[in-house]
Amino acid sequence: MTPLYTQINSVGSSILVAENIDGGYIVPDRRLFIHAVDNVSFTLEGNEVLGIAGESGCGKSTLAKIVYGVIEPPLIVRRGRVLIDVGNRNLIDILSSDRETIRREIMWKTLSYIPQNSMNVLNPMKRIRDHFIETLKFHGIEVSKKDVVNYTREVFNSVGLPIDATNAYPHQLSGGMRQRVVIALALMLKPRVVLADEPTTAVDVVTQLGILSFLKEWQKETKCSMIVISHDMGVHAYMDNRIAIMYAGNIVEYGDAEKVFTDPLHPYTKLLIESLIKKGEKSIKKGILGSPPNLANPPPGCRFHPRCPYAMDICRKEEPLETRIGNNYRVKCWLYSNSRR
């Protein structure tokens, strides 16, 4: 069975391209569609860390599931493609490939996914070490037991896991430990892309910094690309080269992380950055008024308009277009749109 390769030249040197992704959840009994990802596009270059930030419920994990191609009911994808370079500029569209192709060519090998809930990846009936051995076997990689032991010893040490954990069953480990097992599993085959959804949720600050330092070093060493999803702007400040800020299913601002942190353009990003509490700050800060919208019935026009201090008439009626600013920087707001009427 030969996988379906598509040669596409328009994507430059990008290793992964997500184009116009639109998806969400169907809640049949209530006839609702939760529009969690609305026309989202981004590119991932070689050897970079791209962050995806945004508040709880804005659609980050939904986007991650779509990018990885785990689309199970009630999740549906209505539009878009996710192209990934599986080597030699052979691009596969994850969304139109069959499961078998994804399992053989993509999972663990080209793209590794560390989901927010690591229990979804680990088989509760199998010991941790068997997960490592079987993943290698599945990809036809012959290694001795000793090599597997050496690999796990090294990586477990780097992420602060006791070596004994290899003999445990997943349920015998804490949530934070399981997540670190999945990190070790995800890096084993040296994938070109690592997609990590909240990789440090259930751990303390010291362990968090340890895991992130390790991921960062790994990325630099292997020159792979990484997508880091987190609601925590501290994680992004430390990890990202570029960042996408999501609000209610849209990417509202996208580009160089330093620029987004120091000179954001979108009103939501501005307020968000201003509301962040830094170490040693006591001066009174202001939050953002109101709360994020219900994605089953998002506000018309700009989804941020009910909370935006700059909202204009057009914002309440028409969805803002994305404005490109310079190279590879985008903002989705009428304030920056030339076609503003």
Next chain:
Amino acid sequence: MSEPPKIFVIVGETGSGKSTLLKLILRMLIPDGGTILYKGRDIFKLNREGVRWYRREVQAVFQDPYESFNPIRRVDTYLYDTAKFLLNIGKSIEAIPIIDEVLRFVGLDLERIKGKSIKEFSGGELQRVSIARAILSRPRLLVADEPVSMLDASLRVSVLNTFKEIRDKLGSSIIYVTHDLSTAYYIGDEIAVLYRGVLVEKGPMDVVYSEPLHPYTKMLLDSILEPDIRIKERIKPVKLSSIEISEFLAPGCKFANRCPYVKPICSSKEPPSIDIDRRTVSCWLYIK
């Protein structure tokens, strides 16, 4: 806790014993030994009227606002019930102005919450309702357990500011439990750091923050990932290792396995706590 009102922050990781401590303070657990005195009274030896008095004096706000309310009950009924039980105000007509006042204090009002159930609120709004309920009896002490950790960044600050206003305008003291050192600094007057069930350092926020004495406090402060892009250059990467399991059983300092300054005595004998420079610290480094 004495006057003037203060925000006293307890910082510790999961498993450091903060939740147990809070449950004791709230009389949700009975201690194996020791007593807790509040205004000179042993809180585990109160009669019925004493329990009511204690509830009026000491109130709590918990981490998950969605767990504080029953999803099939109207949210406003909780406020009426509290008014009835703690303030003896059974007639809703009399309770309305008092309830409206506390709701306004947290940035809401009765009109906005009337008749609604929890799914009609955002997490931030619901957390503010539970704060309103807690301050209805004008408690002298408010205990808050990670009250903003479930809230979005954009909602977090306004809830934190509400706690400062409770201290400043209502004159209540607050015990604020968190693992997040940045919010701890933003809100707290005093800080206590717990590690594996042991108090390692305690003192005024400013001194502990600017010159931490205990090696664990130092490590925590050095590991905070600030939401500031310059953190990339500033922070020193941490190397983890696999030896962190036997800490609970160790006879000496619980931090000995991870401590960069560990001395021979540390792993055999528990360090005593001593007072230096306006604070208390438990570490052999400071024993002369």
